[in-house]
Amino acid sequence: MDRLLAVAVAVAVLCLLSGVHSTSFKIVNKCRHTVWPGLLSGANTAQLPTTGFALPSGASRTVPLPRSWSGRIWGRTLCGRDSQGRFACGTGDCGSGEVECGGGGAKPPATLAEFTLNGADGLDFYDVSLVDGYNLPMLVVARGGKRGGCSATGCLVDLNGACPAQLKVASGNGTGRAVACRSACEAFGDPQYCCSGPYATPDTCQPSPYSLFFKNACPRSYSYAYDDKTSTYTCAGADYIIIFCPLPYTSQKVLTARKESAKLLPLVNKTTMYLMSKYASGASFSAWTLPGR
Template structure:
């Protein structure tokens, strides 16, 4: 079992190809890259102070049939007042974070705490069966794997917000991320079905194929029938019940035969709720974690777990080099709601709406015009361009430099650039 709590430590040497290509390209242009992960853009002190004020809403909602205890961790910026709390079914909890907040939200299940919330009720080390954070209600550390994560970088300094649903550490509970435009005209113009991903990987909670939530819920996840969410339609409840390989289940069945786990095998019944470790979180092998000699897209391939994740939750992060098909990029300024057990089905936004998502990432809006495929002009209006992987940022001072990027590089750069 992987003992570290933070996936960045497991993936610290796994640098995506986009950064490698981009770094080499800048080297040819004699433009240095800053070494630190954090940077300061050329903004007035008043603006910088405002970004640090905790005024951006971060709402957490429990639509699950059971009590959950959400957990929150802050990597940078000003976090919320509470990093852990109880949510009954149907309840929401509204807090605020700073405009430059970077952090994660997850759900803890089957929890039992002491009356003061400082330890497990019945002794032991863990108070929750999944997502536990040292047995206390108000988390001081990240959640134990396996755990589903909602990850945010609200303002990296480049005018963009980056967010994703990550199953790199495993899966324990369905979740959705819902954008709140906060009466921001720029964000109001973005079609809501491009911004609100959902991952539903728990048996018994998946709606049937072809399900239309808008008949009963006209504003489902802040979308509507005019801008309906594109749902994954191939997976059925039987597949959801067995997508996790046996040896990665938190409570694996008895080993069949002589210790070999056939996958998949429908002859052995699985429990209705069983969190799933990722291959990296369970085995901590370089080939699963994309570390050591496997720290590049060409040498690190998706595992069976990663492939199963993308089938069940197409918009979710599945392994270290899954940036292109799992990162949402919008103009900064929005608040967010994390919804546990959102209902319906998993979304398939990034794959089915790729042209619009590229426009949104580059231009901050969707115009309907298709981008030229042969070449593009890569221009930075501000002082800093940020390249992001798995919650971390790497910065490079470009100023107003204009770079011509060939079509071979465009596929790697598009999702990270602003025109």
């Protein structure tokens, strides 16, 4: 019996040392409508127990995952089944035809939370990206981290109403309300907006007025391909809370609780939030970019 106990303890220690212990995502829906989270594992990464599910307003669900995992999570909206029974979503659709995405990624535009867990130096790397456009406010909070900054990140502002006309996606074949905001790359296909071709390096690909729309509103989010310095965060040994449509006061509560450094960019640009509200009913592109620059 003593020998069996010793073996069990040795196995447990080896698991801890090798980083096999798991972490978790607690996914919370604060939106006033159902959101269908989608999850996609990266190449050569273990698959998760779910790749998509319905999350009603006010509900939450915890998804366990291995420590050495990389992938992304996003929210799908305006989902349902068509006359042939195929499941599809108005934004963030993953093309599987089912609630489970089954290895399919989000069709842009969609707000993405991206993770590489237990990466270099045992750190988790995470960000919220608007590089592929935007469809929902999202907040990522690290809980119980041991090393790294473990800062909250995300985009807490509803950008759909104030989205530039050239990027706006509307329901009802373009005649209804705004439901998403495309990236300039998707909208125009221009290499300078896509950071491709002759613009495929940090020196040649610079922020555009369109990416600055996202950055001004959501200072910690990725706004274009080389926005690394102000958009990637690290933590070690944490679990993560991912909130769709966080309440307006959430950012202040998070920063107060974590006592984050004043050097960090704010989660929300309050001036831009005011402009979003003021011009939500049809702002011109110049109206909201100029005051924030």
